[in-house]
Amino acid sequence: MHIAPLSPHDPAQLGGYELLGRIGHGGMGQVYLGESPGGEPAAVKVIKPAVVDSETRQRFAQEVEILKTIWGARIAALLDADAEAEPPWLATEYIEGLDLSRHVARHGPLPSLLAASLGATLAEALATVHKQGLLHRDLKPANVLLGPNGPKIIDFGLAVFAESSVSLTAPNTVVGTPSCMPPEQARGDRPLTSAVDVYALGAVVLYAASGHLPYQAANIHVLFHQVTDPETAPDLSGAPGELVPLLTAMLAHKAEDRPALSDIVQQCRAVIEAQGCKVAQARRRLTTHTAAPSHMLDGLPPTVVTPPPPTAFVDLPDPGRATTVVLPSTTPEPVPTLVDRPTPPSGSLIAKTPADPTSPGAATAADGPSASLPVPSGPSRASSRQRRHSPQSRITAQRLREVYAANAAF
Structure with a gap:
């Protein structure tokens, strides 16, 4: 997980x-690494x-209600909202690790054995979601986090109840990530x-x-045409031969030709x-x-921590708990594009359907550069730091602030 x-x-x-x-951002909001007063880490998403x-x-309230409803060992749990x-x-629950998109971009594709294990694990997770009468609708590599206890699915912002035809989107628009979107959704x-x-x-x-994903194109209208054209087959190049029959069935153009999740597991x-x-x-x-890796803090600059008075009682850091922090790169982050690339896709696309390719603004990125958030009324930054937290979290926060100060232009 990249922490800036x-x-x-x-x-x-x-x-x-x-x-x-x-730890993440998009056109709609920002995601922070947070810590509860009791020391519980969390991914805090704000609009x-x-x-x-x-x-x-x-739509945000709908996401909260869905997260209250959903459960499962492979689903990032809702903590508060x-x-x-x-x-x-x-x-939501903070999962320490890279998402699948970043992992593949950094370390390359998974061997077929591990890819099959990932498929079985996520198929079971989705079966649990479907039993609760829900659809995810925006599953993609960036929404699969590879944590220390295995993969977990995140971001149910586009989830809907399976039998509902009600949508919060305007007519003639689709919401999702086109390169992972089935024809009927497109x-x-x-x-x-x-x-x-x-x-x-x-x-x-x-x-x-x-x-790579099944369809890739530099133009959003070309991409939508590829996805919805029954004569254009998905690109399965580079996939291990033993997985090709299964992938061909899962990516079938017609929904009724795709296997059930239980068959995918088998x-x-x-x-x-x-x-x-x-x-x-x-x-x-x-x-x-x-x-x-569990040793990323070793590369951070040293921080001088003032020892407490002799009479104070403090909690010592748990030597068995590893905290991973990835320093921000000295090169600028790539600007998200409308089409998923091997670099991490930052989110979904809200796009006009291909039926109106000439209309202005036919596609817009739902995720874009982050925007600054004002400091809300309430406790000041200084007073919040006075709250009692674990020494390890204070050290992490202090080192992150020092890294920011060292790289700031002012």
Whole structure:
């Protein structure tokens, strides 16, 4: 997980969570690494004040309600939220590790054994989501986090109840990530079925095994044409031969031709067992292969910590708990494009359907450069730092602030 220092305009706390750094951003909001008063880490998502309107707030409230409903071992759990706050925010379980997009971009595709294990794990997770009457609708490599206990699915901001034809989007628009989107979703069909998540899972497994998505194009209208054209087959080049039949079925143009999630699990098991490995063993190998290093703090500049008075009692850092912090690169982050690349896609696209390719603003990126957030009324930054936290978190926060100060232009 890439953690960038807070800017001077970022809030010091949200909803009682002290903010320690930035871990993601998009056109709609910012995601921070936060810590509860009891020391629980959290991913705190906040909607930017510039985009808060009635529709955005309604969609955010829908995401909160869905996260309250959903559960599962492979789903990032909701910790707390306030959709009526200024600005609206929610806190979910913090998963320490890279997302699948960043991992593949940094370390290359997964071997077929591990890609099959990932497919089986995520298929079971999606089956749990579907049993609760929900669809994810925006599964993609950036929404799969590779944590120390295995992969987990995040970002249910576009999730809907499976039988609902109600949408918060305007007519003739589609919301999602086109390169991971099935044809029926790209066409704006209603209602959608569980087959949309099967297709997206096929795109994720293909990316994990080959390093690319099923369709790629520099022009959004060309991309939509590729996705919706039944004569244009997905690009399966680079995928291991043993996974090609399964990927072909998962990425079928017609929703009714795609396999059920239970069948996907069984076919992934067959690929794993054909290589002389048990499913549980493959899961452990996947976690070991993708787990983030536990020594990233060693590269941070030293920080002088003033010792407490002799009479004070303090909690000593737990030597068994490793905290991973990735220093920000000295080169600027690449600007997100409308089409997913091997570099991490930062979010979804809100685009006009191909039926109106000539209309202005036919496609806009839902995720873009981050915007500064005003410091909300309430406890000041100085007073929030006086709250009692673990020494390790204070050291991490102080080092991040020093890195920011050293690189600041002022």
